[in-house]
Amino acid sequence: MQPVRRRGQFSDHIVGLLETLELSRDERAVRGALRKFTAAAGLQHYAYVGVSNDSIRTLTDLPSEWEGYYHDAHLSAIDPVVQQARKTVKPFWWSLAQMNLVEPDARRYRDEIGEFGVVSGMTIPVQVGFGRTAMLTFMSEHDEDAPYNITALKSAVAAVAYAHLHISSDEFAARQMLSSPLTPRELDCVMWTSLGKTKAEIAQMHGISEKTVRFHIENAQVKLNATNGPHMVRLALDRGLIPRR
Incomplete structure (x- = not known):
């Protein structure tokens, strides 16, 4: 059974993430800040996704082979979490097992990412203009109900904005060049x-x-x-x- 996390503790974690992102100026520091928040929140993985109609940028601690495959196979077009995030401005908790995935490609995506231990998670989306959506997702290996009051996640929206500013900057060009x-x-x-x-x-x-x-x-x-x-x-x-x- 997962431990019950109090809203106050979660808010403290968000404040720490915001402070670190505000001061950070390089990829290693941003990764460290996101990793620290993920662990403090009792979750296993994080993923930033910035997506528009014709481009995508990601930053995640999932294995590099998954990130490369995600780009090369254009999986953002069938990723059910990304599709939901592009339709809403509200943070949400999701479970792949509980999603009604009708399309075969979406079900295949669920099975493939499940091999990396991704079962459920929370996503905080932000519309950043020009048809683009940025989102931070924190993922769990457990199929559980939302461990937080979803309204508390609204305070994490600023973290997505900070992460988007960093990851959209030229400082991340070298990492993109490698892939x-x-x-x-x-x-x-x-x-x-x-x-x-x-x-x-x-x-x-x-x-x-x-x-x-x-x-x-x-x-x-x-x-x-x-x-x-x-x-x-x-x-x-x-x-x-x-x-x-």
């Missing part, structure tokens, strides 16, 4: 395109043919699901694949 779906040459071509260079100029700079540059850029567009060059650049910037200058 980039693009090859180094594709990234290079996208970066120079973002700086206004033509295909001919990029080809001359690297001593390759313009046809080769076009090949790399077209591959990058396909991998990023971009409809054209400007869209490709925007998606690459949103995902932190190339630096903002």
Whole structure:
């Protein structure tokens, strides 16, 4: 049986998380703050997800292979917690076992993330403008009822805002580069395109043919699901694949 947690204790944990996030300026510190809060709250994992119609950014202590798979397979489109968070502005407690998952893809997602010990959790969403939603989720290995008064979670909304500001900053670009779906040459071509260079100029700079540059850029567009060059650049910037200058 899980221990009963008093609302006052939970509020203290939120205050500590806010103070740490306000002072932190790097990924390691943000991860540490989220990890400390997760443990203090008696839960097992955390996940930040920032999602729009055409891009996603995450930060989680779930195994790296899951995070990479989550990006590559575009699982945010079928993640039932993300879908619920995009429809509400209120914190909520969820249980995958108790969700009425009709679509086969959603049920498959439940089974796959369940292999990493994720059964239930609490999610605090924030609408951050331009059709984007940021959310912090703290996950449990137990299928339990909400251990907190959900109204108390409203005080955690500020924590999501702080986390969103940090994780959306350029300081996290290096981590996103490590999990980039693009090859180094594709990234290079996208970066120079973002700086206004033509295909001919990029080809001359690297001593390759313009046809080769076009090949790399077209591959990058396909991998990023971009409809054209400007869209490709925007998606690459949103995902932190190339630096903002």
